[in-house]
Amino acid sequence: MDELKVSDIGLYNVKTQDDAIQYIVIKLGDEQYGIDIKYVDNIVRVQHITRVPKVADYLKGVINLRGEVIPVMSLRIKMELPADEMTKATRIIILKLEQHGTIGVIVDEVKEVVTLGQEEIEKVSYDDKEERVNFILGVGKHNGELISLLDLNAVAMENK
Amino acid sequence: MDVNQYLEIFLDETKEHLESLNTQILSLEQEPENVDTINEIFRAAHSMKGMAGTMGYKRMQALTHDMENVFSEIRNGSMKVNSNLIDTLFQCLDALEEYTDNIQQTADEGTNDNQQLINMLNAFLKPGGKEQAPAKESGAAAKTEDGPAEKWMDIKIGESEQLVLSTAKSQGKNIYGLTVYVQESCLLKAARAFLVYKAVEEKAEIIVCNPPAQDIEDEKFDLDFSLIVVSECDIEDILQATRSVSEIEKVVGAAYEVEEAVAEKQSTERAAETKPAAPAQAQSAPAKANEKKTPGKPVVNRTVRVDIEKLDVLMNLVSELIIAKNSLVSASSTEGGTGRGFNEQIEYLEGVTTNLHESVMKVRMVPIESVVSKFPRMIRDLSKKLDKKMELYMSGEETELDRTVVDEIGDPLMHLLRNAADHGLESTELRLQRGKPEVGSIFLDAYQDGNNVVIEVRDDGNGIDVEGVKNKAIERGVITPEQGDNMSEKDIINLLFHAGFSTAKKISDVSGRGVGLDVVKSKIESLSGEVEVKSRLGEGSTWIVRLPLTLAIIQALMVTVGGEKYAISLGGIQTLEDISPSEVKLVQNREVINLRGSVIPLIRLSKELDIESSKSPEDNLIVVIVKKGEKLAGLVIDELMGQQEIVIKSLGKYISKCKIISGATILGDGEVALILDANALI
Numbered sequence: 001m002d003e004l005k006v007s008d009i010g011l012y013n014v015k016t017q018d019d020a021i022q023y024i025v026i027k028l029g030d031e032q033y034g035i036d037i038k039y040v041d042n043i044v045r046v047q048h049i050t051r052v053p054k055v056a057d058y059l060k061g062v063i064n065l066r067g068e069v070i071p072v073m074s075l076r077i078k079m080e081l082p083a084d085e086m087t088k089a090t091r092i093i094i095l096k097l098e099q100h101g102t103i104g105v106i107v108d109e110v111k112e113v114v115t116l117g118q119e120e121i122e123k124v125s126y127d128d129k130e131e132r133v134n135f136i137l138g139v140g141k142h143n144g145e146l147i148s149l150l151d152l153n154a155v156a157m158e159n160k
Numbered sequence: 161m162d163v164n165q166y167l168e169i170f171l172d173e174t175k176e177h178l179e180s181l182n183t184q185i186l187s188l189e190q191e192p193e194n195v196d197t198i199n200e201i202f203r204a205a206h207s208m209k210g211m212a213g214t215m216g217y218k219r220m221q222a223l224t225h226d227m228e229n230v231f232s233e234i235r236n237g238s239m240k241v242n243s244n245l246i247d248t249l250f251q252c253l254d255a256l257e258e259y260t261d262n263i264q265q266t267a268d269e270g271t272n273d274n275q276q277l278i279n280m281l282n283a284f285l286k287p288g289g290k291e292q293a294p295a296k297e298s299g300a301a302a303k304t305e306d307g308p309a310e311k312w313m314d315i316k317i318g319e320s321e322q323l324v325l326s327t328a329k330s331q332g333k334n335i336y337g338l339t340v341y342v343q344e345s346c347l348l349k350a351a352r353a354f355l356v357y358k359a360v361e362e363k364a365e366i367i368v369c370n371p372p373a374q375d376i377e378d379e380k381f382d383l384d385f386s387l388i389v390v391s392e393c394d395i396e397d398i399l400q401a402t403r404s405v406s407e408i409e410k411v412v413g414a415a416y417e418v419e420e421a422v423a424e425k426q427s428t429e430r431a432a433e434t435k436p437a438a439p440a441q442a443q444s445a446p447a448k449a450n451e452k453k454t455p456g457k458p459v460v461n462r463t464v465r466v467d468i469e470k471l472d473v474l475m476n477l478v479s480e481l482i483i484a485k486n487s488l489v490s491a492s493s494t495e496g497g498t499g500r501g502f503n504e505q506i507e508y509l510e511g512v513t514t515n516l517h518e519s520v521m522k523v524r525m526v527p528i529e530s531v532v533s534k535f536p537r538m539i540r541d542l543s544k545k546l547d548k549k550m551e552l553y554m555s556g557e558e559t560e561l562d563r564t565v566v567d568e569i570g571d572p573l574m575h576l577l578r579n580a581a582d583h584g585l586e587s588t589e590l591r592l593q594r595g596k597p598e599v600g601s602i603f604l605d606a607y608q609d610g611n612n613v614v615i616e617v618r619d620d621g622n623g624i625d626v627e628g629v630k631n632k633a634i635e636r637g638v639i640t641p642e643q644g645d646n647m648s649e650k651d652i653i654n655l656l657f658h659a660g661f662s663t664a665k666k667i668s669d670v671s672g673r674g675v676g677l678d679v680v681k682s683k684i685e686s687l688s689g690e691v692e693v694k695s696r697l698g699e700g701s702t703w704i705v706r707l708p709l710t711l712a713i714i715q716a717l718m719v720t721v722g723g724e725k726y727a728i729s730l731g732g733i734q735t736l737e738d739i740s741p742s743e744v745k746l747v748q749n750r751e752v753i754n755l756r757g758s759v760i761p762l763i764r765l766s767k768e769l770d771i772e773s774s775k776s777p778e779d780n781l782i783v784v785i786v787k788k789g790e791k792l793a794g795l796v797i798d799e800l801m802g803q804q805e806i807v808i809k810s811l812g813k814y815i816s817k818c819k820i821i822s823g824a825t826i827l828g829d830g831e832v833a834l835i836l837d838a839n840a841l842i
């Protein structure tokens with residue numbers, strides 16, 4: 001199984017500040033999302049995903065990660081985007097969450113790691129109408145681009 | 161002193177001692193005179209006191225100290241065991257357990273002094289102690305002067321010595337036996353003994369010496385030694401001579417009767433077994449103790465305490481080794497077998513991993529004794545609380561199970577036993593009316609059956625009142641009256657496992673709150689086990705708990721359904737059948753097959769797993785016949801891949817919603833295959 005080296009995603013030129021948080025920037029469709037790096041255990045290439053019958057549609061199945069069986073979910077389906085197309089750039093990000101344990105999420109592409117200070121993050125107002133807003137903690141601005149910061153616990157929460 | 165690093169050992173050992181005290185005090189109640197039991201209790205209490213003291217747990221130490229006092233009185237025979245005393249002792253054990261729990265949680269023993277218990281203990285000590293102790297003590301003191309003093313009587317005479325003695329006797333010489341006691345403060349025992357030797361030799365000829373002369377020279381004796389001598393002098397002369405040696409406490413001696421010696425030889429041997437002071441007793445006593453102890457629990461265990469986590473790591477490594485081995489096997493078969501040597505090596509590796517797996521499994525196995533040993537005490541308490549006479553008989557306590565299973569099985573078994581005691585056994589009056597023995601019997605039998613361990617809880621009570629259960633179920637709205645009429649006796653009995661069901665007419669704090677049997681069932685099922693009931697009205701019921709020996713690695717049948725690979729545990733599989741589509745019949749709109757006289761429902765796995773079967777409807781069906789309890793079912797699969805040893809991995813709680821999948825495993829090529837739970841399908 002191929003695992004990306006940290007240097008592959010540009011960690012070496014990241015400056016850390018005291019109140020700043022590092023995010024892994026991923027692409028999903030046309031949008032960019034940020035995942036807090038402290039929850040990221042690993043990033044792996046797509047491999048055979050074993051389907052598990054009779055579970056929610058966004059749960060794609062399970063993979064073998066160094067001898068452990070890890071559930072994998074599709075961020076796209078969860079966020080009601082068109083289903084994933086597996087390309088060369090597709091990756092599975094392995095997250096370690098306190099509440100839900102280890103989970104893999106499928107993303108279109110992993111771009112880079114950015115450091116965002118508190119002043120670069122804008123909180124978003126909560127909107128009942130749009131489901132997707134619930135998954136977003138805030139929006140970060142970096143080099144003129146917008147990065148939606150994912151609320152991972154909300155993402156991992158079961159759909160009702 | 162920093163004692164934290166010893167805390168764990170302290171807790172472990174304290175729990176062991178508590179467990180042993182619990183069982184020993186119970187057997188003390190049965191046989192109040194058993195010296196071995198009393199000694200065992202005394203030892204456990206004493207070491208517990210010592211440990212508590214070292215760790216600085218003063219309250220615990222105080223309580224054990226007073227318990228020890230009581231045990232010591234019992235041991236001296238100055239106090240009699242009665243039911244009251246046993247009750248108090250059990251309360252003390254509960255208090256100690258409380259201390260231990262507190263220590264485990266907070267590293268502090270808590271503030272409960274248990275003064276009341278200590279007072280109760282002392283109350284036992286005082287009246288009994290004053291009346292009986294002095295008399296007994298003087299009796300005991302007298303014993304030490306009389307009983308063992310003439311140790312020369314116990315000397316065994318060999319044949320050659322016998323000959324010498326007889327000749328001496330016939331020559332008209334006197335034969336005496338002597339026992340010499342050296343003062344306790346004596347520093348050079350050997351030297352004193354030598355002087356005694358010399359003094360005696362001036363007057364007489366030493367024939368036998370116990371211990372042997374060589375041992376005495378090497379100072380290998382306690383404070384006394386015995387001699388048998390032949391002499392022409394008077395016994396008093398000899399005694400006088402020896403008494404002149406300084407630092408000698410006393411010397412006793414008398415004429416030794418040779419004629420009797422031969423006959424006596426046997427009788428002394430016999431006497432040695434019964435006489436308390438005889439040296440042979442020391443050997444026969446532990447031998448007896450050994451006989452009584454169940455095998456598998458020697459007095460001293462040669463063990464090393466290992467953190468369960470370390471074992472888990474070892475287990476994981478073995479699992480990975482097996483996965484690696486499996487991938488080698490699959491590589492060799494896909495690459496068309498690169499020569500015989502390669503295959504041989506793989507077979508060798510397979511042997512090694514299987515053995516390694518077995519031994520690691522064995523390390524994780526513990527006897528269920530640690531769980532069931534608390535039950536006799538529980539039944540005793542229940543007997544008092546429910547005012548029913550009952551007795552618990554256990555067998556197979558040495559049966560071993562995986563550590564994780566043993567840790568979990570205690571509560572369900574306790575529920576079943578309480579159930580048997582409360583609901584199963586009738587009241588004493590009713591039992592007498594029915595002509596049953598007044599004392600109800602509850603049995604707990606454990607034994608290994610193939611890859612399973614079976615634990616049976618049986619009682620000779622009333623059995624399950626099927627009509628009563630049915631009426632209750634209808635009343636509670638669990639089933640409708642119509643349903644009730646159509647249900648078999650077995651199905652009705654199974655209603656007992658329904659959540660929120662309890663037939664107890666009065667609610668007691670023993671059982672009958674409606675939680676219990678459903679919890680028992682789900683707990684046992686979470687351990688991949690099963691529970692069933694057999695009952696005969698008026699004769700009693702049997703609850704059968706079946707548990708897998710191991711949870712981690714199983715033999716499985718690998719199959720494919722719609723191109724996906726699945727594993728089915730070999731445990732439940734009866735046979736594999738090739739069935740032509742024409743043999744499939746419909747009964748009540750369900751597909752069944754008639755297999756050698758029994759009608760078996762078919763379950764199409766492709767349908768259950770929401771996937772297209774890769775086979776056309778005209779093809780023969782491959783059917784795996786599985787058994788759950790008494791029920792059979794046929795699972796229709798696409799293709800057989802073969803048998804394989806698989807390592808069970810959890811799917812994790814995130815994905816655990818799927819009932820028919822009990823776990824996953826990693827195949828030789830690194831792919832994940834799901835494990836089908838045949839029990840959930842039936």
